Amino acid sequence: MVVANSAGGETRVTLHYDGGRHRYAPWQAQPGSPVQRLAPDQVTLAPDGQAATIRLPAAPVQLLIAQPPESLDDVLAPFEARVRAGQLQRVDVGHSLARRPIASYWHRPPAARGTIVLITRQHPPETTGPQAFAHFTDLILGDSVAARAFRANHALMIVPLANPDGFVLGHWRHNLGGVDLNRDWGPFTQPETRALGEAMVRAAGVAPILAVIDFHSTQRDVVYAPPRPSGPDLGEAMLQAIASDLDGASIRIDRAHNPGNGVLKSSARDRFGVGALTWEVGDDSPAERTRRLAEAAALALMASARSERTMR
Structure with missing residues (x-):
């Protein structure tokens, strides 16, 4: 996984899959708001499906990347x-x-x-x-x-x-x-x-x-x-x-x-x-x-x- 920040504050997260392909649609949640799927233009797939780049707009909150916690x-x-x-x-x-x-x-x-x-x-x-x-x-x-x-x-x-x-x-x-x-x-x-x-x-x-x-x-x-x-x-x-x-x-x-x-x-x-x-x-x-x-x-x-x- 590679995380990069652009000059405008946007965060880009690139996922690289070793021996697999991108499968699960990413979701996001803002404080006090329900979980929502990211818009299609926020996710770009590599032609072979083995990488995906997610664009997240700048926001005045801490960014956490995780699955819903389940033990x-x-x-x-x-x-x-x-x-x-x-x-x-x-x-x-x-x-x-x-x-x-x-x-x-x-x-x-x-x-x-x-x-x-x-x-x-x-x-x-x-x-x-x-x-x-x-x-x-x-x-x-x-x-x-x-x-x-x-x-x-x-x-x-x-x-x-x-x-x-x-x-x-x-x-x-x-x-x-x-x-x-x-x-x-x-x-x-x-x-x-x-x-x-x-x-x-x-x-x-x-x-x-x-x-x-x-x-x-x-x-x-x-x-x-x-x-x-x-x-x-x-x-x-x-x-x-x-x-x-x-x-x-x-x-x-x-x-x-x-x-x-x-x-x-x-x-x-x-x-x-x-x-x-x-x-x-x-x-x-x-x-x-x-x-x-x-x-x-x-x-x-x-x-x-x-x-x-x-x-x-």
């Missing part, structure tokens, strides 16, 4: 509150390379018909996917009649931070070992994927896994969903809810299945024979749209679970 404790706090309330049980399924706990949160009814696995933050800088994850889990863990009925018959394995080292250290995609965790569900060379994969196998031994939903972010709204297997597929109803035209903007559904590529959805489908989805929320998708889609998907999942046809 590991902030990410886990909503689930820790549910643990204290007796709704969830925390299980540290293992430790990262830096010995940070890999936290999972469980709901285990006495006679569960199956297990739903919800996971996010394999890739540290992605924020919109975790937002959808938060809305989705809030609804499923809520106090509605539908949510209580769903939880009476289904176990939940919830993983809000699959890559704790990468998150804390500000990595782009990798864990501390320099590995993209969402290419390691098969080799299982890293402690995070190994611990979470073993936890899923143990869960399946108690109550069969019925759906695996992995929340991410990318440049656009897209759901990667391998072809429906012969087994139960609660994720299919959820997929249709996500794909529904809630506000006039369609969502791309990609049905490609790439066994052996180390991606969680492919590994889970082949290991457990169920519907597994990678839900990618667009980097710039409106927050309200993301909330509505997440809640519609959660409602569809719970409604589908009431049908005996989806059960083993």
Whole structure:
């Protein structure tokens, strides 16, 4: 990063990307004003996308350049509150390379018909996917009649931070070992994927896994969903809810299945024979749209679970 000041007081910040391209639109906040995206003429991209220059007008305030502050404790706090309330049980399924706990949160009814696995933050800088994850889990863990009925018959394995080292250290995609965790569900060379994969196998031994939903972010709204297997597929109803035209903007559904590529959805489908989805929320998708889609998907999942046809 290079910071320069012009004679008129304007500040220019140039970001250089080593092995990557500019992706996230910059935002700014003035004291007492809401956060706003910078105007298009304030951001200039290099032709190859590997550098971006941001122009900031002179202002009589201190300039701070940062991400919105969010700590590991902030990410886990909503689930820790549910643990204290007796709704969830925390299980540290293992430790990262830096010995940070890999936290999972469980709901285990006495006679569960199956297990739903919800996971996010394999890739540290992605924020919109975790937002959808938060809305989705809030609804499923809520106090509605539908949510209580769903939880009476289904176990939940919830993983809000699959890559704790990468998150804390500000990595782009990798864990501390320099590995993209969402290419390691098969080799299982890293402690995070190994611990979470073993936890899923143990869960399946108690109550069969019925759906695996992995929340991410990318440049656009897209759901990667391998072809429906012969087994139960609660994720299919959820997929249709996500794909529904809630506000006039369609969502791309990609049905490609790439066994052996180390991606969680492919590994889970082949290991457990169920519907597994990678839900990618667009980097710039409106927050309200993301909330509505997440809640519609959660409602569809719970409604589908009431049908005996989806059960083993």
